[in-house]
């Protein structure tokens with residue numbers, strides 16, 4: 273079993289899909305690790321550290337030659353995978369909805385594409401869940417980004433010269449990123465409130481010591497679809513939510529938006545008119561900016577100022593903490609493949625009827641077979 277670890281080609285991508293720690297662990301299971309030179313450079317891992325862990329470091333062609341599995345963070349150009357074995361697994365975040373045509377190309381190239389972001393949200397797969405591991409750190413970083421753009425302090429401070437009031441922080445979307453954003457903003461001393469369409473998050477918000485902001489009186493707004501994900505809301509709900517949020521938002525200093533609906537553009541949560549009601553100097557961080565954005569006027573890769581309010585739209589927020597996010601991502605990949613490891617053949621066996629395998633497998637035998645992609 274040869275595992276190839278690619279150097280990312282997307283200029284935005286700073287993470288790497290293996291670390292010396294996971295390389296060592298795979299080698300202990302009987303695998304050979306081949307790492308493309310420079311793969312870990314932007315995550316603070318040198319080629320020498322990979323070599324010390326027992327991996328062979330080389331150019332892409334050497335690394336891919338006869339590989340049984342190819343690890344990446346973002347899906348590479350299908351044409352660049354020449355040399356890997358027929359039917360080799362390509363394991364990474366392959367953006368199946370956004371890069372649908374590329375998935376077809378992986379099928380044509382005879383690669384078995386395994387999309388880690390399609391990992392089922394089940395207990396058994398928690399340690400393999402890249403969305404959680406990466407979102408967690410994004411939620412943390414979003415608060416730090418907000419703090420550094422904000423021209424005031426977060427905590428209330430009582431000084432001899434007078435009192436500085438605490439920043440009012442509002443988190444919209446309380447999934448993994450939102451929960452971490454709430455916790456981080458609380459740690460910094462902010463006065464935190466939060467909202468979501470899923471009623472179940474109310475308890476979680478309260479348990480973190482923040483205030484839930486919820487539309488209470490509109491029928492049918494459980495907002496939870498399969499796998500615990502959000503569903504698109506009724507027009508009636510959206511209107512009621514917008515009214516509640518409008519009143520609340522005008523009083524906030526910092527707003528962090530994290531709302532996503534899998535396979536669809538991110539829901540629009542904040543309009544330009546709502547931004548105009550905020551105090552100049554306030555900051556909005558849009559973590560959904562790359563999926564279409566929760567905030568009107570947010571622009572991927574930019575900090576835009578509208579009505580005196582800064583709208584922060586950093587791309588690839590997990591990549592802004594590349595050392596930690598790579599370490600967790602690499603462990604997610606290890607936890608996934610090692611769970612299916614066959615001691616005798618010293619490689620994973622992925623049963624086609626397993627819920628996890630069915631969830632992540634996009635292509636097999638030259639065809640796109642994933643249920644979630646059918647009809648897309």
Ligand code: NAD
Pocket residue numbers: 392393394395397398401403404407444445446447448449450467468469470499500501502505530531532533534539541
């Ligand atoms: P996500 O990134 O898909 O979305 C972020 C949040 O935005 C969600 O909480 C969603 O409800 C919310 N949202 C969507 N539309 C909104 C709107 N219009 N207004 C306000 N909020 C809106 O979410 P996620 O972090 O991937 O979590 C999704 C679900 O999976 C959650 O229920 C989470 O608890 C669950 N989860 C389960 C496991 C597990 O059991 N293994 C692991 C991680 C997450």
